[in-house]
Amino acid sequence: MQKISTCLWFDSQAAEAAELYTSTFENASMGQIVPGPDGSAMTVEFEIEGRQFMGLNGRPDVEFNEAVSLVVNCESQDEVDKYWEALLVGGQESRCGWLKDRFGLSWQIVPTAMSGLLGGPDPAGAQRAMQAMLGMNKLDINVLQRAYDGD
Numbered sequence: 001m002q003k004i005s006t007c008l009w010f011d012s013q014a015a016e017a018a019e020l021y022t023s024t025f026e027n028a029s030m031g032q033i034v035p036g037p038d039g040s041a042m043t044v045e046f047e048i049e050g051r052q053f054m055g056l057n058g059r060p061d062v063e064f065n066e067a068v069s070l071v072v073n074c075e076s077q078d079e080v081d082k083y084w085e086a087l088l089v090g091g092q093e094s095r096c097g098w099l100k101d102r103f104g105l106s107w108q109i110v111p112t113a114m115s116g117l118l119g120g121p122d123p124a125g126a127q128r129a130m131q132a133m134l135g136m137n138k139l140d141i142n143v144l145q146r147a148y149d150g151d
Contacts, residue, residue: 001052005053008056014056015040015055018044022047027048033045043057065106080138084109087101094137097138111139113144125149
């Protein structure tokens with residue numbers, strides 16, 4: 001067990017959210033489900049990419065906000081597309097690779113190439129890549145690379 005894990009507070013959809021998350025990521029699994037007094041799930045444990053989470057069905061007046069997000073580092077555009085499309089269903093797009101899933105949890109779907117494009121040795125290229133990123137919702141590695149290269 002991890003020393004520190006993440007607890008995500010849901011109204012009543014912790015099990016549904018855990019099922020979405022574990023079906024979206026290949027290296028993921030469901031864990032223990034603790035029933036509440038009414039028989040529905042009170043807590044749901046799950047793991048994604050080696051990180052442990054607990055979904056808690058709390059009260060409806062507590063909502064997620066952008067102050068906390070989960071970052072998914074993607075090696076390819078196919079990965080960006082896969083996670084973006086899966087997590088966006090019923091959710092809402094935002095700028096610069098951010099989205100909210102249908103439960104209101106914020107995600108950042110980020111190509112690993114971003115660090116080289118925004119922090120690369122060419123400051124003008126980095127600025128062009130930054131400007132391109134600011135105009136995007138889902139990040140497009142090829143467009144960002146072309147912007148960095150000045151094409």
